[in-house]
Amino acid sequence: MVTGAPATMRERREELTPMLAQYVDVAERYDDCVVLFRVGDFYKAFCEAADEVARVCELTRIEREDSTGTYTACGVPVDNAPKYLRRLLDAEYRVAVADQVEDAEEASGLVDRAVTQVLTPGTVVEEELLSEGSNTYVGCVATAVGDTGDGSGGGTDGDDAAYGVAYVDVSTGECAVTAGDAAAVDEELARIAPAELLVGPAVPSEVVDAADCMRTERDPEEFAPDAAADTLAAYADPERFAAAERVACGALLAYAEYTQGDDGPLEYVRRVRRYDPRRSLRLDATALRGLELFENPVGSGRTLFDTIDETRSALGRRRLRAWLRRPLVDADRIRERHDAVAAFAERTLVREDVREALSAAYDLERLVGRVSRGRATARDLRSLHDTLAAVPEVRAALEGIDALADLRGALDPLDDVRERIDEAVVPDPPQEITDGGVIRAGYDADLDEVRSTAREGREWIAELEARERERTGIENLEVGYTQVHGYYIEVTNGQLEKVPDDYTRRQTLKNSERFYTPELKRREDEILGADERADALEYELFAGLRDEVADESDRIGELAGAIARVDALAALATVAVERDYVRPEMVDRDGGRDRDSDDLHLKRSRHPVVEETESEFVPNDAALPRGTVAVITGPNMSGKSTYMRQVALCVVLAQAGSFVPADSARLPVVDRVFTRVGASDDIAGGESTFMREMRELTDVLHDATGDSLVLLDEVGRGTATTDGRAIARAAVEFLHDEVGATTLFATHYHELTDLADEYDRVVNRHFAATEREGDVTFLHRVREGAASSSYGVEVADLAGVPESVVARAHDLVAAERDGDRSADDAGGRDGDDDGDDDGDTTEAIPQRTLEEVAENGHSEPSAAGRDRREASPDPSQATPGPEPEEAVAAVLAELRDLSLAETTPLEALNRLHDLQRRAEAVEEGSPGGEEP
Numbered sequence: 001m002v003t004g005a006p007a008t009m010r011e012r013r014e015e016l017t018p019m020l021a022q023y024v025d026v027a028e029r030y031d032d033c034v035v036l037f038r039v040g041d042f043y044k045a046f047c048e049a050a051d052e053v054a055r056v057c058e059l060t061r062i063e064r065e066d067s068t069g070t071y072t073a074c075g076v077p078v079d080n081a082p083k084y085l086r087r088l089l090d091a092e093y094r095v096a097v098a099d100q101v102e103d104a105e106e107a108s109g110l111v112d113r114a115v116t117q118v119l120t121p122g123t124v125v126e127e128e129l130l131s132e133g134s135n136t137y138v139g140c141v142a143t144a145v146g147d148t149g150d151g152s153g154g155g156t157d158g159d160d161a162a163y164g165v166a167y168v169d170v171s172t173g174e175c176a177v178t179a180g181d182a183a184a185v186d187e188e189l190a191r192i193a194p195a196e197l198l199v200g201p202a203v204p205s206e207v208v209d210a211a212d213c214m215r216t217e218r219d220p221e222e223f224a225p226d227a228a229a230d231t232l233a234a235y236a237d238p239e240r241f242a243a244a245e246r247v248a249c250g251a252l253l254a255y256a257e258y259t260q261g262d263d264g265p266l267e268y269v270r271r272v273r274r275y276d277p278r279r280s281l282r283l284d285a286t287a288l289r290g291l292e293l294f295e296n297p298v299g300s301g302r303t304l305f306d307t308i309d310e311t312r313s314a315l316g317r318r319r320l321r322a323w324l325r326r327p328l329v330d331a332d333r334i335r336e337r338h339d340a341v342a343a344f345a346e347r348t349l350v351r352e353d354v355r356e357a358l359s360a361a362y363d364l365e366r367l368v369g370r371v372s373r374g375r376a377t378a379r380d381l382r383s384l385h386d387t388l389a390a391v392p393e394v395r396a397a398l399e400g401i402d403a404l405a406d407l408r409g410a411l412d413p414l415d416d417v418r419e420r421i422d423e424a425v426v427p428d429p430p431q432e433i434t435d436g437g438v439i440r441a442g443y444d445a446d447l448d449e450v451r452s453t454a455r456e457g458r459e460w461i462a463e464l465e466a467r468e469r470e471r472t473g474i475e476n477l478e479v480g481y482t483q484v485h486g487y488y489i490e491v492t493n494g495q496l497e498k499v500p501d502d503y504t505r506r507q508t509l510k511n512s513e514r515f516y517t518p519e520l521k522r523r524e525d526e527i528l529g530a531d532e533r534a535d536a537l538e539y540e541l542f543a544g545l546r547d548e549v550a551d552e553s554d555r556i557g558e559l560a561g562a563i564a565r566v567d568a569l570a571a572l573a574t575v576a577v578e579r580d581y582v583r584p585e586m587v588d589r590d591g592g593r594d595r596d597s598d599d600l601h602l603k604r605s606r607h608p609v610v611e612e613t614e615s616e617f618v619p620n621d622a623a624l625p626r627g628t629v630a631v632i633t634g635p636n637m638s639g640k641s642t643y644m645r646q647v648a649l650c651v652v653l654a655q656a657g658s659f660v661p662a663d664s665a666r667l668p669v670v671d672r673v674f675t676r677v678g679a680s681d682d683i684a685g686g687e688s689t690f691m692r693e694m695r696e697l698t699d700v701l702h703d704a705t706g707d708s709l710v711l712l713d714e715v716g717r718g719t720a721t722t723d724g725r726a727i728a729r730a731a732v733e734f735l736h737d738e739v740g741a742t743t744l745f746a747t748h749y750h751e752l753t754d755l756a757d758e759y760d761r762v763v764n765r766h767f768a769a770t771e772r773e774g775d776v777t778f779l780h781r782v783r784e785g786a787a788s789s790s791y792g793v794e795v796a797d798l799a800g801v802p803e804s805v806v807a808r809a810h811d812l813v814a815a816e817r818d819g820d821r822s823a824d825d826a827g828g829r830d831g832d833d834d835g836d837d838d839g840d841t842t843e844a845i846p847q848r849t850l851e852e853v854a855e856n857g858h859s860e861p862s863a864a865g866r867d868r869r870e871a872s873p874d875p876s877q878a879t880p881g882p883e884p885e886e887a888v889a890a891v892l893a894e895l896r897d898l899s900l901a902e903t904t905p906l907e908a909l910n911r912l913h914d915l916q917r918r919a920e921a922v923e924e925g926s927p928g929g930e931e932p
Contacts, residue, residue: 604620648711
């Protein structure tokens, strides 16, 4: 990557033209940047830098030759600069833009140039380079110099925390800082997702290795505690922060000032917020990725945020994203959000009126930044006016709604600011203030007088042509204007003998002559002078108005926050109404520890993203007492991962303030959500899939608490079966005995279902499927009890594996099953077999059905009887079934247990067909031959 002054130019500095020498001077001062140097209508780069810019931006290099020799150059059109700047930033370049800061026409020699802005991936503020619906953060990780210990853990417990983590959005002024150990750094960087990261000199590289963004090196002196504290003092009292926080935040703000070209503090960074990650639901990088909150591995696939984003403004969109990234853990605050969502959901007209008004809301947070930097245009101020004009309408719609009273009170319409802008700025101003015509007539008497002079002069000139034609008798005489020669009277060569004596020649053309008169020259001077004075006065008036608006930055910022909350809440209400989400009952995690109060109950829950793409999504219940480990078995492709994710997503949505996709919901407040669902090799990092899975499992077992929700999918599947099964079993036991977290544990190790007989808080759940004549139907329905088959061979067949391979696999499964039966006849399995399950292709009867059979006076089914299945296997492979009376009782119990209201027509048909076949089998004397 080429940055700084090109070497070929530095080597022959004394030979360079003045302009190229000026370019080298600027490039040496900004030696970490690609310098784009304004020359006429282009931003140019030279020599090696030109080669780099041409490659990244796909532009053509040109060869230049002057008295100093030959060099290459590449130009970026000024009018289309954002397009090319975006390419450079995406390629992780820093770009220093050197503009002409002197009028070329007024310069006596070389035009003066200076860097007006430094653009980096994390500090861009130009509207064309930003995503309106999300923040662009630059982050910083630092430590108090000399302190690189492990710290105190994930939080802001004091000066002993090892690392400070700070972030700022330079476009909006949002700034926050926390502190913690290496694990906390990793978690926070995942949540912040900075576009650029500053790393302090004492921070080990492995602490920030997981951050997928551009790294920026700065002078180590900026991370010195005293220097950082001095910078921070302009924004907040340094004593409020821990030592590592002071260093991280101070160094970060110094960098932000550097990129914005400011000599002092950024005025629109109104406050630096110190936060504790433990005061929100913690979601590490693995959980964010596994739950697909903001990114989908498919690339074009929808995320949870995409699904619930019904906001109408950039303000609301960023606020909703922030709520989803940091859900609440305070039950009272969660209920307050639910109250507000319910208020909007219950009032359709109010909701739609508010959303319609907010659709025109301007991005006030970024406006404040532009106003404070002196970059806001007249159109920006008119957009602020239009947004303020909509606030009274929103306030009126919210009047009398108790749940929204505080929010209504925060909607300050800023009538004084709105009226001041309306008095000063025309309704549809030009984009640039230098184009004139920005300030209304009547706003300033001096400006009106100057404009009147110019207007009267132009009116006199407009009438001049007719007067001179009549006076001179030259019928084709014309009056015109050019920027170079000013006003003129043009006469064709054939009429030159009629030219009066008071005409003075100004310009000779091929077929005509141009003249002026003393009066025309006087009027021209008046007009041009008036125009110049008007432009200068207009700019002065606008700059003063802009400063007045900047003085109200705090009020505008508070209003922006209120608009963002209203928009986000109304969006959540819209989702709830249109998609049949229900308000969850929230149980405070500090409100007691009895089993009933902390149960997680979801009735007919759905996956919020999948149900939008699947026309026949099958809802499922979830009933998990606190601390329960649910071992989930069932076929491949049956929906185990989707089920686990939908439970977790309901929890995340609820704590973010949303209603949830279910018929009813009662949820405990959890402190963290852990996931281990799917992984891939890290080839560059030298880690296999299994190693990555084990690292993720390690994080879960070390950090989960009794208030956590844990999702584990196929733990131990990347190694030998005996080892993997042992790891999975030990993990379940540890979660049950040591952690106490509510856990969903999906596995194909069917032996783990025996744990339900040994531990009081381990339960079995399975996904049902049926098989007829080799065809498997996945019912996607969660049932109590354990499944005993994964239908792996059948899934391979569905995937298109060659028939010969599938047939051979069936033979091997049958052979192993026969061997297992022989072992059972000889005294049972030895427990050390490396198979994935017990060889049976059947599915157990739900536990509650067995209990009902026992209650009706029937004997406890045998081990073989518990291994019933919903499939229709080859009769030659059937295992011994239960006694006829047990089979009849099981059929009746299952029929009685069938919930018709919750069963799809296809599922009901399949279930009834299988029950009928089982009844027929009992009559024929083979009750064990068929199972649902």
